[in-house]
Amino acid sequence: MSIRGRKIRNNSDNEKTVKTSASSSIMRATSAQSRTMSTLLFILGPALLLLVLMRPMPMSIDQEVNTLVSQETIQSRLMPTKLPSPVVVNADNTILIHQKKSEEKVTAEDDDSKEEDDEDDDDENNEDDKANKNQDPTATTLSTFHTDPILRYLEKELSNNQNFQIQDSKVYQQANCIVPDDQEFCPSPDSDDAWRLRTPGFLIIGAKKAGTTSFWQSLTQHPDIVGASRKEILFFTQVQFDFAKYTKMVDERLAQRMTELSDDKLVDSDLFQHYANASAFQIRVAPSRADLVTNFPRKTLRNRPNAVSLDATPEYLFNFPTSIKAIMCTCPWVKIIIILRNPTDRVWSHYNFLQHVRTNNGKPPINMSFEQFILKDAKTMSTLDISSFQKTEGKDEQALSEEDIVEAWFEYKQEFPEGPLGRSMYALQIHQWFKELRRIGRDPKNAVRIVRLEDLKRGGKKAAQILNELADWVLPNDKHNATSPIEYLDAFRHGMKTNYTKLGSPQLSQDTKDILDRLYAPHNELLARLLGDERWRYSRDDTDEQPLVWPANKGGEGNAVFERTSIDQKGPCASR
Numbered sequence: 001m002s003i004r005g006r007k008i009r010n011n012s013d014n015e016k017t018v019k020t021s022a023s024s025s026i027m028r029a030t031s032a033q034s035r036t037m038s039t040l041l042f043i044l045g046p047a048l049l050l051l052v053l054m055r056p057m058p059m060s061i062d063q064e065v066n067t068l069v070s071q072e073t074i075q076s077r078l079m080p081t082k083l084p085s086p087v088v089v090n091a092d093n094t095i096l097i098h099q100k101k102s103e104e105k106v107t108a109e110d111d112d113s114k115e116e117d118d119e120d121d122d123d124e125n126n127e128d129d130k131a132n133k134n135q136d137p138t139a140t141t142l143s144t145f146h147t148d149p150i151l152r153y154l155e156k157e158l159s160n161n162q163n164f165q166i167q168d169s170k171v172y173q174q175a176n177c178i179v180p181d182d183q184e185f186c187p188s189p190d191s192d193d194a195w196r197l198r199t200p201g202f203l204i205i206g207a208k209k210a211g212t213t214s215f216w217q218s219l220t221q222h223p224d225i226v227g228a229s230r231k232e233i234l235f236f237t238q239v240q241f242d243f244a245k246y247t248k249m250v251d252e253r254l255a256q257r258m259t260e261l262s263d264d265k266l267v268d269s270d271l272f273q274h275y276a277n278a279s280a281f282q283i284r285v286a287p288s289r290a291d292l293v294t295n296f297p298r299k300t301l302r303n304r305p306n307a308v309s310l311d312a313t314p315e316y317l318f319n320f321p322t323s324i325k326a327i328m329c330t331c332p333w334v335k336i337i338i339i340l341r342n343p344t345d346r347v348w349s350h351y352n353f354l355q356h357v358r359t360n361n362g363k364p365p366i367n368m369s370f371e372q373f374i375l376k377d378a379k380t381m382s383t384l385d386i387s388s389f390q391k392t393e394g395k396d397e398q399a400l401s402e403e404d405i406v407e408a409w410f411e412y413k414q415e416f417p418e419g420p421l422g423r424s425m426y427a428l429q430i431h432q433w434f435k436e437l438r439r440i441g442r443d444p445k446n447a448v449r450i451v452r453l454e455d456l457k458r459g460g461k462k463a464a465q466i467l468n469e470l471a472d473w474v475l476p477n478d479k480h481n482a483t484s485p486i487e488y489l490d491a492f493r494h495g496m497k498t499n500y501t502k503l504g505s506p507q508l509s510q511d512t513k514d515i516l517d518r519l520y521a522p523h524n525e526l527l528a529r530l531l532g533d534e535r536w537r538y539s540r541d542d543t544d545e546q547p548l549v550w551p552a553n554k555g556g557e558g559n560a561v562f563e564r565t566s567i568d569q570k571g572p573c574a575s576r
C-alpha cells in the first residue's frame, strides 16, 4: 500500500474517534463558547478568504508559452535588437543590423573590398584586421581566419593541388568557393552537355508548409519545366551536400601535414578538430556538379533544348548557413522562388504535418501538444549556449553581427532541426539570401521572386496570373505559351492541400495564436521593410486582396515586373 493510502486509512480511523468524542462535546457545549466561536469567525473569516485569493496560482500552459515566447527571450537572441533602432532597412534593401560609431553603411561591396585588401597584404595588415574587427561587427570570420597560419597553410596547399584549383573567376573568389576540378562543370553552351547549365534553372527554396508542393505541381505543368527526380532532393542541405567527401580529403592532407610537423606546437587534437571544422565551414567547397545532375532527368533535359529544371526543396530557405554557399558555388545563375505564408499559420501547419502525416507514413509522431511543441522550440532558442549570443548580452551598444546570427542559426538548427518557430522568421532568412546574392554580383530583384500562399489560395484570375508570370520568368524561351494560366491554377488547387480537421486535429487556441502573432509582429515588420510593402506585415486586419509579389511594380499595383531574361551564366563558365 502506498504511503498516501496508509494516511487515508489512518485518517478514517481517527475520524471515527473524533466523531464519537465530538458528539459528546457538542452535548456539553455551552452557548457562551458558541458565541465566542462565531465572533472569532466573523473577525478572521474575511482575512482567511483574502489569503486564499492572494495565493499564487500555478501558471497555465498559455502563460508559460507567453513567458518563454517573449521578445526578451527569443527576440533578443535571434534578432539583433528591438526594432526600429538599430535595425535599419536602407532604400536599396540592405539591412544595417548594427550601429557603428560612424553610422557608416556596411554593404556587400565594403565587405568585398576588405577581403581583397586582406588578400593583397595580409601579413602586414594583421594589426589593421584586428582594429577593423573591433570597429565593425560585420568584419567576417573570414578576415580572422586570413590572419591564421593554419588557414594560410591550407589555402596554399590546396591551391597547389591539381584537384583543387581556386578558380580565378572573381565571382568564385567572392563566394569563397573552392571548386573541384570537375570536367563537367563548364560545358560549352553548344555542346550536347549544355543542358547541365540549366540544371537546376530555378529553385523553390521554401518556406516549408507554405504550399511548395502545390506550387511545384503547378509549374511543372509546363512541358519545358522539368522537375528533379523528386520534390525535395535536399542536395544543397548539409546532409546531401558532399562536404564529407571534400573535408575527408582536406582532413587527410591536414593530418599528413600535421604528422610531418610533429614537433610543432600546432599538433593538438582540439586545434586539429577546430580547423577540420573550419575547413568545412569557412572554406566553402562546391559540391560536385556531376553529383548534382544525377538528381535530374538527364535524358529529358538533353533532348529538350528549351527545358529548364526545377529543384523544390523548402529546407533551403531555413538552411541558409550552408545551403546558400553550396548553391552559389554550384549554380550561381539559378533563379529563386520563395513562397511565404502567415508565420503563425505556418507553424500550426508544421505541427499538424508532424503530428499526422508522419504517423501515416509510419514514422514516429511528435507526441506532444502544439503548446508543448512551440515551448520546446522557444526553450531551445532561449537557452542556446552560443558564445556569440552571450558575448553581446546586456550590451545594447554592440548588437549582434550578421556573422553571429548565421552562427547562431546554425547551432539552432543543430539543436532543433524542425525549428518551427525560427522558420517563420522570414526577414532574417531572406536577408541572408539577398546578401549572398549581392556578394556574387547578382541583384536580388533579378534573381528572386517572392509570393504568398494566401494570394494563390484565393484562386481566381489574379492567382492564375501570378503562376503564369512566374513560369514565364523562369523560362527564357517560352514563345509558345504551352500551358495556360488556368491550367497552372488548376494544378495548384489540386496540389497537396490537406485538411487536418478531418484527420482529427484540434483547433488552434485563440490565445496561443495571439501569442504567436505577437512574437512574429516585429519580424513581419522587418519583412515589410525589407520587401518594401507594408502588406508583408501579415496583419490579421489586412483585407486588401491585391496579390503581392516581390519585387513590386513601382506603379503600386503590387504586381511584379517579370522581365524575361535568359539564364544568367555567372561564374567561372561565363568567361570560357
Ligand SMILES: Nc1ncnc2c1ncn2[C@@H]1O[C@H](COP(=O)(O)OS(=O)(=O)O)[C@@H](OP(=O)(O)O)[C@H]1O
Pocket: 207, 208, 209, 210, 211, 212, 213, 214, 314, 348, 349, 350, 352, 353, 456, 457, 492, 493, 494, 495, 496, 497, 498, 499, 500
Ligand atoms: N491549393 C491550396 N490551397 C490551400 N492550401 C494549400 C494548397 N496547396 C497546399 N496548401 C497548403 O500548404 C501546406 C503544405 O505546404 P507544403 O506543400 O509546402 O508542405 S511541405 O513543406 O512540402 O511539407 C498545407 O497547409 P495546411 O493544410 O495548413 O497544413 C496545405 O494544405
